[in-house]
Amino acid sequence: MTEPGRRSTIESLSNPLVKRMRLLREKRHRRTEGLFLAEGLRIATEAREAGVLPQWLFLGPEGDTHPLAAALVADTLAAGGEVIDTTGAILSKLSGKDNPQTVVGIYAEPQTTLADLDRDTAPIWLVAERLRDPGNLGTMLRTGDAVGAGGLILLDESTDPYAVEAVRASMGAIFTQKLVVARWDEFLAWLRQGPGQLVATWLGDDTQDYQAVRYTAPTFILTGNESQGMPGEYAAAADVRVKMPMMGKADSLNAAIATAVMAYEVLNQRRRHR
Amino acid sequence: MTEPGRRSTIESLSNPLVKRMRLLREKRHRRTEGLFLAEGLRIATEAREAGVLPQWLFLGPEGDTHPLAAALVADTLAAGGEVIDTTGAILSKLSGKDNPQTVVGIYAEPQTTLADLDRDTAPIWLVAERLRDPGNLGTMLRTGDAVGAGGLILLDESTDPYAVEAVRASMGAIFTQKLVVARWDEFLAWLRQGPGQLVATWLGDDTQDYQAVRYTAPTFILTGNESQGMPGEYAAAADVRVKMPMMGKADSLNAAIATAVMAYEVLNQRRRHR
Incomplete structure (x- = not known):
């Protein structure tokens, strides 16, 4: 992923990507996809500072107004990831929580041996x-x-x-x-x-x-x-x-x-x- | 509770005591009753060794075949508590778990200041x-x-x-x-x-x-x-x-x-x- 990424909007709970990413809360889907899900700006920022960027970054209604969110968006796009503006309901669905964090990142599992x-x-x-x-x-x-x-x-x-x-x-x-x-x-x-x-x-x-x-x-x-x-x-x-x-x-x-x-x-x- | 306790059997999920004790998983019911619930022979044995006995002791289908369960039953009765022989389904209902422990004890909250x-x-x-x-x-x-x-x-x-x-x-x-x-x-x-x-x-x-x-x-x-x-x-x-x-x-x-x-x-x- 060295091509610059893209930014899109998803507002439907039945969007296929949302459905697919939501399944990452189950172990067997994480194994099949080689992906995992991390919630929250704080953890995503720790990842960014460690040089790890998400393949997909879901942003809630607050978007990238927070400076750390803006930095995350910029770096994710620069690394070829996809930034998706979305709704609170979709973030809830992804995280399985009533009060979701402001961002959800989907990351590749490192597979270290x-x-x-x-x-x-x-x-x-x-x-x-x-x-x-x-x-x-x-x-x-x-x-x-x-x-x-x-x-x-x-x-x-x-x-x-x-x-x-x-x-x-x-x-x-x-x-x-x-x-x-x-x-x-x-x-x-x-x-x-x-x-x-x-x-x-x-x-x-x-x-x-x-x-x-x-x-x-x-x-x-x-x-x-x-x-x-x-x-x-x-x-x-x-x-x-x-x-x-x-x-x-x-x-x-x-x-x-x-x-x-x-x-x-x-x-x-x-x-x-x- | 210095009168010797009694031993009874409950097999109905709709028994009023079962319904009442099950509510102890909610904080407001614990506060009202001044009681709490502890699962498992290991924890109940720790309590017994610390001199704390349950007001009600629910025993699953294994009953008091385990020596630690037998000791718990004897001491609970001696302290005036009630021992209740019950089913796996009732233990599941009390503990909220599919694979319940073998015993559930109901204890008084100490209210230490x-x-x-x-x-x-x-x-x-x-x-x-x-x-x-x-x-x-x-x-x-x-x-x-x-x-x-x-x-x-x-x-x-x-x-x-x-x-x-x-x-x-x-x-x-x-x-x-x-x-x-x-x-x-x-x-x-x-x-x-x-x-x-x-x-x-x-x-x-x-x-x-x-x-x-x-x-x-x-x-x-x-x-x-x-x-x-x-x-x-x-x-x-x-x-x-x-x-x-x-x-x-x-x-x-x-x-x-x-x-x-x-x-x-x-x-x-x-x-x-x-």
Whole structure:
């Protein structure tokens, strides 16, 4: 898409493009199309600042009056995308919400693989195994951005990172963090081809206090399934198994919380020893 | 309720008690009844271990075959509650889910006030201002339990802590953490009647790195609204304003994540200096 894009108007709820894009709220249509949907000027602006522009940009009744919307329109057209002026009802239909955001962007899924990752570009990488909750997934991406992680590697059957809830919870980090879906055995083989400390947050035996370990870059923080944790063989294959102190009745933290507490410890150690 | 309870059977979806309890998924009915609903044997067992038993315990077709269910039934009856053997369809109706948990408990809302809190019983207290997301709220309770906090104080117009989603995300911590709803001015007046360091996680100016501050017990960790943060006057009234390092594009963390990262720093300092 290097040809300049075009701008059009759609006002009918039964327009075929609207119908087609609306289906992107379902995973199988995202897979077939290789596209996903992100709502809101804030997230679309994060994407633009990361150099990612939508293939289609739907604008609500406020159009491009906001300076950030105007910048988004200009850059989308320059990149060969299509800008579509539309109604509040159509935005509602696309987003599935009664009070839709002012813009909806349709983006290409990056399809990044392990082979595409350069582990040396970041000191921290997040790895999640059978993550089930899209809100947790998006929150992990947001945390990854905050701690300077390179991206998130999703193992086995995790929830779809391009679901609307995950994109929303990422607050734009879906566009700044690399995202790879892989099987455990593929991941482990790739990991061992180069440097990398695999750290499992583990509730079983043979663990160390998470502050007692000296982390070395690149650190891969592995978090297990929300209710079951990770299989024992995954923890056993890690270079170190760690646990946060638990002072109360509960024996575990929310998966996104555990990942964040770990990631800030790794970041803090790097800040101290720099 | 010190009279021994009773055990009955309900098989009709139109039973008046079922209809009434089902309405507890709505906030206004929870307020009127002073009751809330918690799903699942795991959460009900956490409650039982914290000494909290349901007024009504609905059992699905599996009945009390599980040892934890049997213990729950015995203790509920001993405390004067009512145990109701029921169907999967009724549990679905109560929980609003297609695949319901095996038990649903109906509990009295504790109605704790600031005057009821003994700040010296815990080194950490969480405070959230206009928290909107029930998942974040429940996750904060769960984190509070993990770090040994005493409870969560909800300021101004926060989401209802007894919503089903919040109870679920708390993983039982709703029964172990104190929970108070208060206005900011009430809270500040109460806080200043005794010892307590108020720490605001703040995105504005005049902040210190969150690891550069020495925290003193009891530490009150104040987190602002998910999208707007807290009002400037709240931050100004705090004893210290802190910020976590942000290495990426984003300028903020998810509210529950920020709270957890802060709370583990406070806990870690206490672990080091003990």
